[in-house]
Amino acid sequence: MPKRFAVARSAKQRDWCGFLAALCTAAMMSAAPAARAADAEFGRYLSSECMTCHGGASHSTIPDIFGMQETTFSEVVKAYREKRLANEVMQTVASRLSDEEIAALAAYFASIKKSN
Amino acid sequence: MTAMTRRKFGLFAGSSLAALSMPLFAPAVFGQGKPRLVAVGGGPGGATVARYVAKESNGAVEVTLVEPLKQFTTCFFSNLYVGGFRTMESITHSYEKVQRDGVKMVHAMANAIDRDKKEVVLADGQRIAYDRLVVAPGIDLKFDSVPGYSEEAAQVMPHAWKPGAQTQLLVQKLNALKDGDQIVMIAPPNPYRCPPGPYERASMFAHVLKKKGFKNSKIVIIDPKPNFSKQAVFVEGWEKHYPGMIEWQDPEIHRGVKNVDAKTGEVQTGFETYKAALVNVIPAQMAGKIARDAGLTNQTGFCPIDPASMRSAVDSNVFVIGDACIAGDMPKSAFAANSQAKVAAMTARADLTKSQAFPARYSNTCWSLIAPDDNIKVGASYEPGDGKIKQTAGFVSQKNEHADLRKQNYKEAVDWYDGIVRDVFG
Numbered sequence: 001m002p003k004r005f006a007v008a009r010s011a012k013q014r015d016w017c018g019f020l021a022a023l024c025t026a027a028m029m030s031a032a033p034a035a036r037a038a039d040a041e042f043g044r045y046l047s048s049e050c051m052t053c054h055g056g057a058s059h060s061t062i063p064d065i066f067g068m069q070e071t072t073f074s075e076v077v078k079a080y081r082e083k084r085l086a087n088e089v090m091q092t093v094a095s096r097l098s099d100e101e102i103a104a105l106a107a108y109f110a111s112i113k114k115s116n
Numbered sequence: 117m118t119a120m121t122r123r124k125f126g127l128f129a130g131s132s133l134a135a136l137s138m139p140l141f142a143p144a145v146f147g148q149g150k151p152r153l154v155a156v157g158g159g160p161g162g163a164t165v166a167r168y169v170a171k172e173s174n175g176a177v178e179v180t181l182v183e184p185l186k187q188f189t190t191c192f193f194s195n196l197y198v199g200g201f202r203t204m205e206s207i208t209h210s211y212e213k214v215q216r217d218g219v220k221m222v223h224a225m226a227n228a229i230d231r232d233k234k235e236v237v238l239a240d241g242q243r244i245a246y247d248r249l250v251v252a253p254g255i256d257l258k259f260d261s262v263p264g265y266s267e268e269a270a271q272v273m274p275h276a277w278k279p280g281a282q283t284q285l286l287v288q289k290l291n292a293l294k295d296g297d298q299i300v301m302i303a304p305p306n307p308y309r310c311p312p313g314p315y316e317r318a319s320m321f322a323h324v325l326k327k328k329g330f331k332n333s334k335i336v337i338i339d340p341k342p343n344f345s346k347q348a349v350f351v352e353g354w355e356k357h358y359p360g361m362i363e364w365q366d367p368e369i370h371r372g373v374k375n376v377d378a379k380t381g382e383v384q385t386g387f388e389t390y391k392a393a394l395v396n397v398i399p400a401q402m403a404g405k406i407a408r409d410a411g412l413t414n415q416t417g418f419c420p421i422d423p424a425s426m427r428s429a430v431d432s433n434v435f436v437i438g439d440a441c442i443a444g445d446m447p448k449s450a451f452a453a454n455s456q457a458k459v460a461a462m463t464a465r466a467d468l469t470k471s472q473a474f475p476a477r478y479s480n481t482c483w484s485l486i487a488p489d490d491n492i493k494v495g496a497s498y499e500p501g502d503g504k505i506k507q508t509a510g511f512v513s514q515k516n517e518h519a520d521l522r523k524q525n526y527k528e529a530v531d532w533y534d535g536i537v538r539d540v541f542g
Contacts, residue, residue: 045474046474048458048462049455049458049477049479052451052454052455053532055536055539056533056535056537056538057534057538059531060530061524062528062535088493088511089493089495089511089528091511092479092511095497096497096509
């Protein structure tokens with residue numbers, strides 16, 4: 001789980017905090033991890049875009065996504081793609097990701113614990 | 117252009133035959149021994165590509181990074197040093213971790229590229245053979261694009277558009293100002309490194325003057341462009357934080373820079389002559405010399421590339437990334453260079469090890485600080501399209517945004533800096 005989440009608050013959009021609380025509950029209720037049809041190599045390549053911002057040790061606004069539970073990762077990225085979560089950087093990044101690409105990314109980040 | 121450049125190289129080689137006779141590393145035949153990737157330039161582009169190829173090939177590719185400096189001070193966030201928000205130390209990074217990741221560091225100046233022999237020639241004449249080369253030299257300044265300006269004049273009227281000593285000189289001059297002293301900035305024409313950079317810098321000048329309590333100093337920006345990056349939100353911020361302090365002039369107002377005089381501190385335009393205690397001249401720019409000499413540039417002074425791979429349009433063994441390349445809709449920024457480096461790394465690795473390559477994707481975001489906790493941003497996604505790197509989605513900060521959002525942007529920028537320097541330097 002990421003240590004801390006915070007994003008710009010907007011009256012129209014939910015922020016990480018509330019969104020994540022709901023997701024955590026759903027994840028705990030999940031019986032088994034989703035099947036991993038995703039190509040690990042593809043996930044690794046896609047992840048390089050994430051590394052520009054998420055690879056650091058400073059996480060006051062940009063969360064640590066290494067080791068993040070797959071369902072959580074996928075749901076959060078989809079929420080950005082659908083603009084249910086605020087943050088234009090993430091909305092733009094997510095806007096071109098298909099469900100399969102999000103699954104590949106989720107599998108990749110769930111499988112590693114640390115950047116660099 | 118290629119043929120002419122190779123002739124130029126021949127002249128250079130002819131004058132230094134003895135020194136150039138022995139390759140630094142044994143020449144390799146492709147398919148025998150480890151394939152070799154050499155990157156020239158250890159900035160956000162070159163260091164990223166070197167690290168990614170070294171790490172992701174798990175040692176299958178011999179990776180060499182040629183960079184004369186042992187420590188790299190980033191241009192990005194250097195404006196925050198100007199404004200007193202960062203120390204020089206906090207924006208300076210070593211290559212120790214790059215080396216730890218399996219990259220062979222060569223701290224020397226690369227003088228030339230012999231594309232026929234596939235070798236990089238160092239200043240001392242030694243040669244490094246490559247199978248794939250990544251050229252990431254950044255920009256050179258066209259000093260003569262501003263009448264009266266020169267490399268010598270830059271010691272008095274700093275450009276501070278390359279990191280390190282020039283930035284420190286700029287800050288020394290800024291700190292020496294007295295209330296009533298004027299600042300003149302001459303902004304660069306497109307295309308140039310860091311499109312919002314001049315305007316963030318002007319904001320940092322104003323922040324320092326305001327903090328000192330100056331009431332009578334003014335900052336005049338003489339711009340060759342009719343508009344600039346994030347203009348609406350910059351101007352809004354200037355009016356809010358520094359009312360009356362920053363005056364931006366487009367070409368219709370100033371009617372061109374006629375002359376700058378480092379001895380008198382005068383800047384003469386078609387509109388008026390200014391006498392300033394600090395003159396910051398940011399001239400027009402072009403690809404770094406080694407890229408130009410190697411025949412990798414076109415008439416624009418920058419290097420055309422294949423948008424699907426970052427491969428040079430004139431040499432398939434060479435990639436050009438970062439500020440030196442023509443990246444279509446992408447700006448010249450560290451973020452962009454880092455993004456391009458990943459596409460180049462993936463493609464070069466596929467060339468050298470037959471690893472899988474995927475469709476190229478690029479991204480960029482630029483954050484700019486106007487005043488404490490008032491940060492604006494612009495960003496986009498890009499993909500190959502219409503023969504260039506084409507923007508597919510994007511955003512820019514809007515006027516009248518809530519202060520909390522701007523503060524959040526600043527925190528995000530600080531987090532991003534930590535992330536990207538780790539991605540680049542380990």
